[in-house]
Amino acid sequence: DQQVKQNSPSLSVQEGRISILNCDYTNSMFDYFLWYKKYPAEGPTFLISISSIKDKNEDGRFTVFLNKSAKHLSLHIVPSQPGDSAVYFCAAINRGGGADGLTFGKGTHLIIQP
């Protein structure tokens, strides 16, 4: 039972345009969400997070939006740059329930075209 779903295995976007990566979740107890970015042969690196009490969090070119009623979050990257080409993982956790481990989606491979 996959509780965090990233339904697009890959996404191709032109350099300079907006990249939008989507993530859906089924567990309504999740109260904290994160995005990680992963290059080949490296570990994931933390990008941005959002608490369930917010609907938006921004950090430079990266913005995460949370729609709790739809159990959906998205990561916007504006403008997209070649170095953004990587696999992006959405992750979630039930902090209030005392969980220790994140639940990850399968990832979306973002390809930025020159």
Next chain:
Amino acid sequence: GAGVSQSPSNKVTEKGKDVELRCDPISGHTALYWYRQRLGQGLEFLIYFQGNSAPDKSGLPSDRFSAERTGESVSTLTIQRTQQEDSAVYLCASSLVRGDYGYTFGSGTRLTVV
């Protein structure tokens, strides 16, 4: 060191043998996590250590898996009687304190069971 260090980076083992994977977290990081990523899947939480407290072993898939950590130092993940389904990249991460989910991951150990 500056980052999370994992060794070996690659390990090929025969089915039925035991393997030991090592993680050296960032100095001063009290929280340490093990995850694994099987081919085409998201990261799966395995185990969490916080200082000298009892670890959260809720993600370990079977009793063939065990892990140790002494204080806030090195951790080892041991898989006994390896099976082909254990083939995965095993990732270690650390963070300064519990509740800081913007982990720093190591580059992982790619385990192949033949």
